[in-house]
Amino acid sequence: MNTDKKTIIVFSGDLDKVMAAMIIARGAAAMGNDVTLFFTFWGLNVLRKEKSPPVKKGILAAMFGWMMPQGANRTTLSKLHMGGMGTAMMRLVMKSKNVPTLQEMVQEAQDLGVKFIACTMSMDVMGITKEELIEGIDFAGVAGYLGEADEANVNLFI
Amino acid sequence: MSEVKLNARGLQCPGPIVMLFKQMKIAAPGDLVTIEVTDSGFKADVEAWCKKTGNPLQSLTEVEGVTVAVIVKG
Numbered sequence: 415m416n417t418d419k420k421t422i423i424v425f426s427g428d429l430d431k432v433m434a435a436m437i438i439a440r441g442a443a444a445m446g447n448d449v450t451l452f453f454t455f456w457g458l459n460v461l462r463k464e465k466s467p468p469v470k471k472g473i474l475a476a477m478f479g480w481m482m483p484q485g486a487n488r489t490t491l492s493k494l495h496m497g498g499m500g501t502a503m504m505r506l507v508m509k510s511k512n513v514p515t516l517q518e519m520v521q522e523a524q525d526l527g528v529k530f531i532a533c534t535m536s537m538d539v540m541g542i543t544k545e546e547l548i549e550g551i552d553f554a555g556v557a558g559y560l561g562e563a564d565e566a567n568v569n570l571f572i
Numbered sequence: 573m574s575e576v577k578l579n580a581r582g583l584q585c586p587g588p589i590v591m592l593f594k595q596m597k598i599a600a601p602g603d604l605v606t607i608e609v610t611d612s613g614f615k616a617d618v619e620a621w622c623k624k625t626g627n628p629l630q631s632l633t634e635v636e637g638v639t640v641a642v643i644v645k646g
Contacts (some may be wrong), residue, residue: 444593445624515586525591551607 418454423559426572427456427483428492428502434472435572437518442568443526447453450566451523452559453551454533458542459483460464460520466546475541482540486516524550531558574600580625581638588614589621592609592643596627604630610641618643 420442424435435451442449453461464485471479479547483489494500514522524530530551537543537553544553552558563569578595582589588609595605607618615632618641622629630642 437586440590444586444590446593460575511584512582514587526587564632 417446417448418561418569419450419566420538420570421450421452421559421563421566422461422570422572424451424453424457424572426492427454427459427489429489429504430488430491430493431572432457432489433516433519435570436516437522438570439523440519440526441530443523443528448566449528450531450559450562451524451528452531452554452562454536455540457481458517458532458540458547460486460489460538461530461547461551462542463548464488465545469543471541471543477538478540479542479546485512486520489516508510520548529562532561533559573602575604575606578605580607580609580611581628585611585613585617586599587611589617592618594619594624596625596643596645601645605643605645607641607643609641610627610637611617614639614641633637 422439423433426432439449439451459482462484464487490501491504514526521525532547532551532556534553576595578591580591583591588607589613590606594606599605616631619629622643625646628644630644632641
C-alpha cells in the first residue's frame, strides 16, 4: 500500500471542528496514510482526561482548567451552542444517526495508528500537565510538528 | 482464495471505509470482500479508496438504497 502522509493541526476545541478533524484523520488512516494530529491551544482540551488525577497548580492554571472543557465529551459547538441546548441537540442527532461520539472517534483514530502530538508550549501556558491528558500521545513543539509536515502532502489547520 | 461479506449498513462516513480497510489488512491477495453500505457517499468513496490502495473494485451496485461493492485484494 502507498503510505502517503497527512498532518492536521487541531487548534480548535469546538465539537464540530474537532469532529471534522477526526473524520478526516480516520478516513486518511483507512486510505493507508500515516496521519499525525498536532493538538495546540483550545484543541488540547480534547485530550484531557474526564477524571484527571490531582495535580498541584497555581491559581491561574487551576482557573483555566475549570473554565475549559475537560475532555472530548465536554466540547461544545462553535455555532448554535445556545447555552448548551444546541450542543445537546447535536449530540442527540449524532447518536440517532449512528455517528460515534467525539471520544469514540478519538479512540478509533488512535486504534488506527493515528499519531497524536500535544503542543508542550500550549500545555505550559494553559497549565495542563501530561498526567491530565489521555494515554498514548507524544509531546513536542513546533519543530516536531514541522518535521512531520515536511514529509506530508496534505497539512490542515482546523 | 476466500470470500468475506461485511455488513456496514447504518455506519456513517468514514465507518464503512475503515471497516473495509481493517478487513483488507488481514486478507490474502486474490481474496474477495463484499461490503454492504447505506451511506450515500460510499460509491465515490470506495472508488477513490480502491484506486488509492491498489485493490481492484470488481463490482459496484445499488439496490433500494444499499450499495454493494465487491473488492479484490490486490
